[in-house]
Amino acid sequence: MKALGELELFVRAADGGSFSAAARSLELSPAAASAAIKRLEAELQTRLFVRSTRSLRLTPDGERFLAHCRVALQALSEGEQALRGDAQALRGSLQLSLPSDLGRGLVLGWLDEFLLQHPALRLRVQVTDRLADVYRQPVDVALRYGAPADSALVALPLVPQNRRVAVASPGYLAQHGRPAHPQELRDHNCLRFLLSDDVHARWRFHGAAGDTVVAVDGDRTSDDGDAVRRWAIAGRGIAYKSWLDVGGDVAAGRLDVLLPDWRGEAAPLHLVCADRRLLSPAVRALRDLLAARFAALPLPPAQPSVAQSRTARARSP
Template sequence: MRALNDLRLFVQAADLGGLSAAARRLDLSPAVASAALKRLEAELGSPLFVRSTRSLRLTAEGERFLPHARDALASLDVGTRELREEHAGLAGALRISAPSDVGRHTLLPWLDAFQQAHPRLQLHVQLTDRLADVYRQPVDVVLRYGPPPDSSLVALPLAPWNRRVLCASPEYLAREGALASPLALPGRNCLRFKLGEDLHAHWQFVAPDGTSHAVAVEGDRSSDDGEVVRRWALAGLGIAYKSWLDVAGDIAHARLRVLCGDWRGEASPLNLVIPDRRLITPAVQALRGFLQSRLEAVPRP
């Protein structure tokens, strides 16, 4: 632990610009702080600071070593927190963002059960389909369909098998008739989803013979909220192209019916996205395992 304390002193001295200030921050005497810094420099075989009577400036070697020291201490802090949480049980706040539709109808009851199992954990849940807003806010985990928008984010698979399905209400089908294939969608009222500024107006399918098709669709309604599109479909106002996880319950209870089931819809894998792999805390690990166990019980499309 002495070596780690020496490392922490080095980082504090670099951040505060002085050894005396770092010593005060860490509640050390100036003599102990000076000895710790000399010990670290001797172990590394390189001077880390240029000292003067008025300032402390990093050497070139110190500049190169500083980011590695920060990473080592950050990793240590994460490990320490994990061990403490394992002994004390999950506690603290867990901030979760999820899509509006699957969030309301599937995730919320699951999170109730998760919190009952971990009563000292505080859950803060945001349900939105506006992705541009999500990643600007402080969240611990983001549940999202498809890959994250930034390659620096870490995506942990939850339901890689999920895909989109065509669906409509029994009332709509009784009124407008069945659909022979997705190629017959033009001319039907399609309920379209808008992600940001992008209107989902071309629906992708793979035919039974393996060929791919992009079908241009039109309709009198579109929304940037997936829950709104689902409600329109339930009301018999048109055909929707929804993630299976959004409508699995409606299909199981015959509120909606799958159309053209021999055609395969666009892949829509559900991922748990975190800002950094070092932020996979015990609470995040527990949530991922819990959600995976629940998703295993969901019928596959």
């Protein structure tokens, strides 16, 4: 158990970037914590941290070891629950990263329900559009749009049919008109999203004749998806958003879906973690609840068939 205590200390120091804070959380003196980490490094025959007077960061070996420590401590926690005859009660902590708009609009409310079902569980939630590094950051699972670029990640599908839609408020459309083709978006004020310092300024659509990509511009850009949605509702321009983010606003009449003959790019939603061994009972229970809640939501508007699109154009004045 002494070795397991050293692993717990290592994980807390890595998460907090501080030996002192980790020591306080475990009711140890800083000197005892430092000595424990040195013992662990000696046992592993490698340095786990790069230390300075102002900072503490993991070495490459420390980053690799951290993922294994999380798995080991999670397995120990589950084993303790089973020995108590309390395996059905979810305990411990679950650390989750959520996109801002989806988190605030839907998931945070569902997490209230989740905790009512599992009162012995504790949640630590990051609400951010910065992609969480599930290998290095203190995150067990994350909700992400699109297929993960890293094939080593475990991605559990939640809403595979989700996609992006172009939306604007009725007030904006009354003043500036409704685009009939994606290329007409170049004549509108488009509200753009910034992800990992890259501006999402090329919007892709699929129609009866194939794909088209339009380079959009506008006077507002944000790295917060919720800010982009709020600008659209306020009539500041056209946004290109996940249906999950704006479906409620469309149903309430705050936003209209544009370009009905064109399908926006796919944006499937996944629950992502670094290793299949991290799929604890708590993660699986959360996944089941989220899948059920998402399944109850309306689907994105269906794209008309090619024949319907041609008929609509033939009837247009």
